[in-house]
Amino acid sequence: MIPEIEYASKAEIKSFQVEKLKDLLLYLNTNSVFYKRLFNTHKIDITTINSLDDLTKIPTTSKDDLQQYNDDFICVPKNKIVDYVTTSGTLGDPVLFGLTDNDLDRLAYNEAISFACAGIGPDDVIQLMTTIDRRFMAGLAYFLGARKLGAGIIRVGNGIPELQWDSILKFKPTYIIAVPSFLLKLIEYAKQHNIDLNTSGIKGAICIGEPLRAQDFSLNTLSKKIKEHWNIELYSTYASTEMNTAFTECEQQQGGHQHPELIITEILDDNDQPVNEGESGELTITTLGVEGMPLLRFKTGDIVKAHHKKCDCGRNTMRLGPVIGRKKQMIKYKGTTLYPPAMHNILNDFNEVEAFVIELSHNSIGTDEILIKIAVNAPTENLLLNIKNHFRAKLRVLPKIEFSDKKEIQKLQFPKMSRKPVMVIDKRK
Template sequence: MAYSDTEMSSRDELRALQDERLAETVARAYENVSFYRNALDDAGVSPDDIEGVEDISHLPFTTKEDFRDEYPDGMFAVPREDIRRIHASSGTTGKPKIVSYTESDLDVWREVMARSLAAAGVEPGHVVQNAYGYGLFTGGLGFHDGVEELGACVIPVGGGNTARQIDMLRDLESDVLACTPSYCLYLVEAAEERGIDPRDLALSTVVIGAEPFTDPMREEIEDALDVTAVDVYGLSEIIGPGVSIECAEVQEGLHVWEDHFYPEIIDPATGEVLPEGEEGELVLTSLTKEALPVLRYRTGDMTSLTYEKCDCGRTAVRMGNVTGRADDLLIVRGVNVYPSQIEDVMVDLDAVAPHYRIDLTRDGNLDRMKITVEYHEEFEDSPDELRDRIRVRLDEILDVTPDELEVVEPGAIDRTEVGKVKRVYDHR
């Protein structure tokens, strides 16, 4: 059931709203953010030139480097006294990206999160266990406010503390779990180690986000917990979680809430806008943000868009599951390798546990790639035989052969309890 009538708007109605809001956003950014005023002037574009989304390609892109160059508050469009909250990215690859919200921005965030949760099948009265991190990370509070806005009950467990997570799931009979896919699988393992069958928990839905989420991984989670696993997408620079989500009825692409966020797909190398259905880099423009309007933000996430009406009745464009990141491309001996290609193999083999790591080193001028995987706890054959099977599958999809492939026992690879899982270790 739709949370908002906007979810069923006709494409013409939606386009008229987008045109109006884009023009307002460009004017707001030009008038209040010196970065955008300079960028538009350099591009020879005036706010008067932007009458609607047909003109959006005239606008320059915004990148994560722009956020870092304008650190801490050069991207803000309102005075400090109008800001009600500040969040930030982790800053693991440089300065954190600082983002801000007015009261109206927070209202929008609550609404799109409530809309997202309703699409995922969450209902008023459900108990939602929120295992996303609270604090500067947008996940925890974004989900928290959305659950309350929807009229459901939130358990603010936060990230980590796995023993307590399992106790809460069992003792409070949580209906919904919100967490990353890697942590969800870790909870399954931890419950089984305590003699608890995860399928006996009261959970009916898991809302997965913050990491790439493949269909084989979905099947693993749904089978392990006897739930519906729904993919949610968002990023701090745009608003946080709640930009798009799968509907529980169909689970074929994530509905982008286009009345607030305008999506494009571009060729990451040329910046050219790609047609419907082609995979490229997702670009997002905020349409209603006051404190931090963002024009054509290059997310780095690789996906595609389809405008075909969903069987659930929602008319919002759907983006495919993120297959990887444009900036996560690994170049090994001159050959392009995406970690998502390797993950597809790992999660598609029943004998392999969904835990792996990629180590890149350099011997003189030669790149070396080692892949370490765990065999599944129910696997009973020889690790050597499994290693050969994995090599065959990797050879089918990769243009470079791993120098070393190690198959290890369950639990040998470090787990991530808090934050996003790390798969790639580049020691070069």
């Protein structure tokens, strides 16, 4: 199930993508109110876009554009939309996406080749530990992808360790799809109920929503904790509703592979110019083959690093490293630039920390402040000192850290309408 284009040379991949890009530009110029207006306003002749480098002639699209002009992005009549989803709205109002029948087929294809990338085949059974409802694209994508691949799927939904283990023991899945920190809850439940993790038949986990690796692809604290107890392969996958596409690790686990027939990627600096190879920047994407709501040069808000060296799996496609952080959540703190994932990783070092939330605000002189609220079973001054020393050693700065009630933190993490935990509350103007 691995497309030939992924093994093609870099030059062949580029020329293949240029042809797909020309088709997209024509489609947008005909069907998209937003992009037609953009081309007219900036006097862009789409026939002059003849290479991927020419993309820089076109202004980028932001989340603000999507929120402000949502309907203008939809390229099909309403009766062609068969599925409605919304973004999670982590950094603002959710955006509506309408998918056509063809878009659902494309979504299934994307997930099937992503599963195949991680070594999952038609003989496997996948247990889905994420929601498939609540206007959530990912759960539906996993279901459709497994079906397209010919693999079995068990739709358990999120949470409820008891039901997850009941399903694992009953149906014998070989792979699971889950948020990595939830795997720790499954490990804890298994220990309490004398379930042998390593004879459960699970070969691997496709992990979503939280990073598994450091920038050099070594396992981070969270992954090490999982693998200490459960001898399974952990695969990162990165996606978003706006992309309609996933970047999933292959068995080499050296970053998520791009699918060239589905997406064009750029890594841009603050001036919307491509960064030098090896530098980090904002992931900017152009979707290929999307009918309902295609996007051109859309800035995802995620800071990443691209890896271009041929992968040992044989693919020549670009790979994305772990997300360094969300651009809007960048913190300038006492002369140091920080992103919340670096703080998550430190807190994951402590088994005593049961829950946490990071609050960002501005102080009276307008500079960034950080308050980390943590819940632990038995709060002691010694533990707090330990955590603070860890922050000093790893980040060279010390944010304000305080003990808090677990229920209070969970309330902050799961506001009304939330589909996933909110780990960062940004109160900055």
